[in-house]
Amino acid sequence: MYDLCIIGAGMIGSSAARHATLFSNNKVCLIGPSEPKERSKGNNRDIYGAYYDEARITRSCSSDVIWAKLAQKSIRRYKDIENKSGIKFYNEVGNIMAGAGSNSSFLKSVRSAAIQSNVETESFDAEMFRKTFPYLKVPDNVQAELETTNAGFINPRKLVEAEQTLASQQGCTLIDDVVHKVERIVCSDGTYAMKVVTDSGICINARKVLLATGAFTSFRQLVPYLKFDFQIIPTLVVLAEVDFSTDAMKQLRSMPCFIYEGPPHKDWKIMDYDKGRQETSLFMMPPVKYPDDKYYIKAGILDPFPVKLISKEEVKQWYDEGNKVMGEHLMEAVQSMFNGIQFKSWRFDTCCIMQTPTGHPYIDKVQDQLGIAIGGNGRAAKSCDEIARIAVSMMLYGWTSDLPQQAFTMRTIHMSKL
Ligand SMILES: Cc1cc2nc3c(=O)[nH]c(=O)nc-3n(C[C@H](O)[C@H](O)[C@H](O)COP(=O)(O)OP(=O)(O)OC[C@H]3O[C@@H](n4cnc5c(N)ncnc54)[C@H](O)[C@@H]3O)c2cc1C
Structure with missing residues (x-):
């Protein structure tokens, strides 16, 4: 049984995998499909990612203070991640x-x-x-x-690679697959756990699950009973x-x-x-x-x-x-x-x-065993490392950010309004 299963191996999920394996003995897995070799009409692939590129702007300055702080905290860690992984992704061109x-x-x-x-x-x-x-x-x-200073561009593909490399070195299991279904189960000792089933039939049990599935969150049965507002x-x-x-x-x-x-x-x-x-x-x-x-x-x-x-x-x-x-x-x-x-x-x-209608990411819990870190709003590449840190901490220890938790509260659409 994993302590934490992170679904979505994109920018936030890969960073979350690194944070979750940093300090403790948590057993962690990261599940998500790698970037497709080609994109064409004829293929079966229907889950993609927003990081398939060589450059995303990063900057400390923003017209929104929450985003400015998420970026600043992430940017401070870029050099360390580069040095430890040996993968360069940050170009400080202003x-x-x-x-x-x-x-x-x-x-x-x-x-x-x-x-x-x-x-x-x-x-x-x-x-x-x-x-x-x-x-x-x-x-x-x-x-x-x-x-x-502290501004320029990052290579999102390389950042994902660097975060996954470190996560893997720290003991994270990486699984290249799409998750088909997530459900809560009751264990023999009466506690709750989560069951995760992939498109190719792999079945994983975890005490907790964090969804970092970006724009594709509603395209599988990850939280079929809720419709997130985005x-x-x-x-x-x-x-x-x-x-x-x-x-x-x-x-x-x-x-x-x-x-x-x-x-x-x-x-x-x-x-x-x-x-x-x-x-x-x-x-x-x-x-x-x-x-x-x-x-x-x-x-x-x-x-x-x-x-x-x-x-x-x-x-x-x-x-x-x-x-x-x-x-x-x-x-x-x-x-x-x-x-x-x-x-x-x-x-x-x-x-x-x-x-999202709030303009901020949703970093929140659907239930104690299931959390989300989604809603990049076209701004999360630069800030993915801090979004991920807050989300992992929320799942494993509690809210450890000086940013107000309510800025990240998820919004849902009532099913009867659909
Ligand atoms: C054209 C463009 C330009 C941008 N420019 C900037 C910029 O300059 N600066 C900036 O900061 N941000 C920018 N962004 C935004 C940034 O790229 C996103 O905010 C960021 O990638 C979001 O990270 P994420 O982890 O939420 O999503 P993603 O990086 O998309 O990762 C989500 C992952 O979840 C996986 N997934 C989804 N469903 C499942 C499932 N069922 N099972 C398993 N895995 C699943 C996907 O395959 C994907 O890999 C830009 C975005 C675009 C599209």
């Missing part, structure tokens, strides 16, 4: 958060959260911004805050190839990560479904090397599509096929955000975000 005008509500909340959590930033006015980042086409009244948001990113052969391209070598929230520049070819909005939210990574040995700038517009995904068939289709028309529109939009840069080639990639 991050710039920009808005338009001195009244930008986005920048006001970024500045206020930075002050509250003692994060040092460098303020940029429009002239300084244009001088430093001449290749970015931004509104005339742009203003920004730059973080140079939405699955389809996301699309473009990868623009950089070849560094021209002087214009060489400037991109020193680019930090970039987040913009505000009215769009008049020349941006904003997509039809984004046109009605006053503000556009977008993010861009500096050139990052991908497994094909080419460098790409990855960019996306947050929550751009008026669609939400509901069934596992819809999510599978989104992962396997995406939407070519939307992809092409996004490529055009991203190209229009640059001055004097012509990208060598383009491709797009799809993924899903699990969005």
Whole structure:
């Protein structure tokens, strides 16, 4: 019998496996399917993950203090995890958060959260911004805050590998499978335990189970009697190839990560479904090397599509096929955000975000033996290690975070409303 079975070997689950095996003699297993070699219409795979990529922005600064603190606590441990696992995943290239005008509500909340959590930033006015980042086409009244330390990007695949490597060295059993069903059972001594059955028929008993199953939580019988309140948001990113052969391209070598929230520049070819909005939210990574040995700038517009995904068939289709028309529109939009840069080639990639109505992850217990750590809200890559630490502690010892527990309380939809 395991003391803790963690379901979902993605960013939070893999980090949870490391934390659960850190200090005590807990018998721990981590169950989840590894990244598929290919994504195509014809395969049987219907459970994916949100970490299949080479870069996710990490930053200490956030317009939300809870997220800022989760990130800061996680970032502090990156180097140690890298050193102990021998796997490098963190690139401290900095991050710039920009808005338009001195009244930008986005920048006001970024500045206020930075002050509250003692994060040092460098303020940029429009002239300084244009001088430093001449290749970015931004509104005339742009203003920004730059973080140079404890900010940049992480490689989510490598972070997962590093967390699993350490968990495994510390005694965690890793099982490459999808969990089909979780149920509570009564043991011969009258205590409760959990029975976990996988798609391939493996049956495991554990005193406690932690679900870290992200956007896929409702696609198997993990908690069939509860419907968690969240939405699955389809996301699309473009990868623009950089070849560094021209002087214009060489400037991109020193680019930090970039987040913009505000009215769009008049020349941006904003997509039809984004046109009605006053503000556009977008993010861009500096050139990052991908497994094909080419460098790409990855960019996306947050929550751009008026669609939400509901069934596992819809999510599978989104992962396997995406939407070519939307992809092409996004490529055009991203190209229009640059001055004097012509990208060598383009491709797009799809993924899903699990969005909760609280805007925070759910770190909570369904019952004493069953807990959840889900709800990344498109922000949890950078913060997965602290989310996982809080969740493991909640399951094994109690709440040990200085962040208020009610910020992470799960919301459910009453079954009669379905
Ligand atoms: C395009 C895109 C860009 C993003 N950019 C950023 C960024 O810049 N910065 C940032 O901080 N965050 C970013 N995010 C968000 C971040 O990637 C997610 O918040 C994070 O991956 C969530 O971690 P998770 O462990 O909850 O989910 P995942 O990493 O998706 O892991 C969940 C795991 O559970 C497994 N699973 C599901 N069901 C089962 C089952 N029945 N049995 C077994 N295993 C199961 C899945 O296979 C998966 O591996 C981005 C997300 C997307 C999609």
